[in-house]
Amino acid sequence: MNKGTNGFWQRYGGHLVLFVVALLVFVWARTSAAKTLFDFGWNSEPAAEQVSEQSVPDTALPSATITPLDDDMVVDMDQLPIMNNTGLSPELNPITFAGKKPTVTYETYTVKQYDTPNGIAQKFGINAETLLGGNPQLSQEASLLQVGMELKILPIDGVLHDVQAGDTVETVAAKYSVSVDDIINYAPNNLEFPYRLYPDTQIMVPGAVREVFVWNPPTISTSTSSSSGNGFGIKPLVVGTGTFVWPVNGRRITQYYWYGHRGIDVALAQGSPVFASDTGTVVWADWNIHCYGNLIVVDHGNGFVTFYAHLSAINVYPGQIVTQGQVMGAVGTTGCSSGPHLHFEIRLNGVQQDPFWAGYLSN
Numbered sequence: 001m002n003k004g005t006n007g008f009w010q011r012y013g014g015h016l017v018l019f020v021v022a023l024l025v026f027v028w029a030r031t032s033a034a035k036t037l038f039d040f041g042w043n044s045e046p047a048a049e050q051v052s053e054q055s056v057p058d059t060a061l062p063s064a065t066i067t068p069l070d071d072d073m074v075v076d077m078d079q080l081p082i083m084n085n086t087g088l089s090p091e092l093n094p095i096t097f098a099g100k101k102p103t104v105t106y107e108t109y110t111v112k113q114y115d116t117p118n119g120i121a122q123k124f125g126i127n128a129e130t131l132l133g134g135n136p137q138l139s140q141e142a143s144l145l146q147v148g149m150e151l152k153i154l155p156i157d158g159v160l161h162d163v164q165a166g167d168t169v170e171t172v173a174a175k176y177s178v179s180v181d182d183i184i185n186y187a188p189n190n191l192e193f194p195y196r197l198y199p200d201t202q203i204m205v206p207g208a209v210r211e212v213f214v215w216n217p218p219t220i221s222t223s224t225s226s227s228s229g230n231g232f233g234i235k236p237l238v239v240g241t242g243t244f245v246w247p248v249n250g251r252r253i254t255q256y257y258w259y260g261h262r263g264i265d266v267a268l269a270q271g272s273p274v275f276a277s278d279t280g281t282v283v284w285a286d287w288n289i290h291c292y293g294n295l296i297v298v299d300h301g302n303g304f305v306t307f308y309a310h311l312s313a314i315n316v317y318p319g320q321i322v323t324q325g326q327v328m329g330a331v332g333t334t335g336c337s338s339g340p341h342l343h344f345e346i347r348l349n350g351v352q353q354d355p356f357w358a359g360y361l362s363n
Contacts, residue, residue, distance in 0.1 A: 100190035104160065104204045106134060107153040111145055116255055124153050129259050132210045133159035138260060146338050156186075159208040165199045172197070176208035212260055215290040216350065217283055217297045217305060234319050240278040240300030244360045245325060247277045247308060247344050254341060262352035263307065263345035270312055270340040272331040276322040277306050277344075285314050292343070293335020296328050307345035310337045 312332025
């Protein structure tokens with residue numbers, strides 16, 4: 001070997017040896033990586049056999065096949081699912097969870113002649129308010145109690161609630177101002193954790209009382225007349241005596257004051273005269289769509305307002321001053337009524353009063 005050749009090896013031999021070693025390591029590494037991908041990707045059978053030969057129990061789930069992504073594959077992020085339900089109590093899958101439906105039962109009763117809400121309630125050992133709890137149509141006006149009507153008689157005092165979409169035990173309890181536990185603990189409601197409610201079913205709300213609709217007369221303004229002619233904006237022009245006389249000549253009371261009926265009903269012959277119970281200003285003398293029928297409302301200028309409903313005739317007009325004992329109309333059976341009678345109310349500062357308990361009238 002000549003001097004030039006020896007000089008080359010002496011100068012570059014070490015570098016060539018390092019290069020060859022590095023090349024061999026690189027080739028070996030690529031070959032091992034390829035084998036690993038092959039075993040766990042394209043050829044899953046050897047990997048599955050190897051796993052089964054170790055300590056995987058017979059109940060293990062089958063291994064999933066890994067599909068490699070192409071280098072040029074683009075993932076559309078808008079198409080990925082978004083988990084919006086972050087609540088602690090998400091909707092349960094009906095396939096895996098089927099709660100019990102409520103099995104609340106009740107009796108029925110057909111209203112007979114001379115029946116009253118209090119009489120019916122006493123017959124079944126419940127409060128009169130519970131009649132409203134099972135029969136919401138009565139919560140607008142108890143005079144809707146008609147002969148032949150079929151009533152639901154609930155097993156305990158409370159309200160039979162029609163479950164709506166979105167209802168929860170908590171929202172129902174809040175609606176009626178009762179305890180969540182009272183609803184859950186009533187066995188026929190069949191409530192078990194997580195206490196799901198089902199629309200189009202009925203649950204019992206023990207101890208609850210259904211809200212009663214109350215219609216209020218027109219708001220009094222400072223004007224002295226009304227362009228509408230129906231009593232809106234009438235200002236009371238006089239102040240009453242603060243005492244009250246009977247608005248009719250009869251005394252046969254067919255319904256007393258109670259939670260579901262905020263006045264008294266006095267039965268008389270059709271056309272009997274109706275008198276102003278005290279001096280005041282007529283603020284309403286017209287038909288009323290909220291079960292009152294033909295209605296007269298008198299503001300007495302001292303916080304008291306009186307109502308005269310179901311009239312067959314009205315002989316006064318809004319803005320007219322009436323004196324105590326003056327004839328204003330006639331007994332009838334208009335609106336929600338089962339026979340000729342006068343529905344009479346006394347309100348003080350907007351609150352309905354029991355005429356007898358407060359001592360305004362003598363029975």
